[in-house]
Amino acid sequence: MGQPVAFFEIISPDAERALKFYTEMFGWAAQADPNMGGYALVDTNAGEGAIGGGIGGTEAPGEAPTVKIYMRVDDLDAALDRAERLGGKRLVPPTDLPEGYGRFAIFTDPDGNQVGLWA
Numbered sequence: 001m002g003q004p005v006a007f008f009e010i011i012s013p014d015a016e017r018a019l020k021f022y023t024e025m026f027g028w029a030a031q032a033d034p035n036m037g038g039y040a041l042v043d044t045n046a047g048e049g050a051i052g053g054g055i056g057g058t059e060a061p062g063e064a065p066t067v068k069i070y071m072r073v074d075d076l077d078a079a080l081d082r083a084e085r086l087g088g089k090r091l092v093p094p095t096d097l098p099e100g101y102g103r104f105a106i107f108t109d110p111d112g113n114q115v116g117l118w119a
Helices: 015-026 076-085
Strands: 005-012 039-041 054-058 066-072 088-096 104-108 114-118
Touching: 005 015, 005 114, 015 039, 015 054, 076 088, 076 104, 076 114
Parallel strands: 005 054, 066 114
Antiparallel strands: 005 066, 039 054, 088 104, 104 114
16 A cells, blocks of 8 residues: 555745735645744645645745655655665654644655655
8 A cells, every 4th residue: 555645735935925925825724833833734625525725935045946745654764764774864863843733743755856755
């Protein structure tokens, strides 16, 4: 069985503008959370079982805007090892998410695209 897409993330140097654009464009519900540094969790209003996401600002000067998908995996370290064997590179090691949302990691594929993992 393959690994399902579990989450998407939109990162922008102007998170407020991105939040307004995507909520109005697609009818999504999202509100920036000051407790999460202004990051907004997205409800796509597509019903039960729909993939949720997040919209937030860039964290480092010069960081490029990006749209990233996160795959659900059972073992972050094993998935990162597999990515490296296939020509990818670890970017963010397994990291705890706040409020019990699990753990995540990020790698780049051989072309430099960032891919998230979520467990």
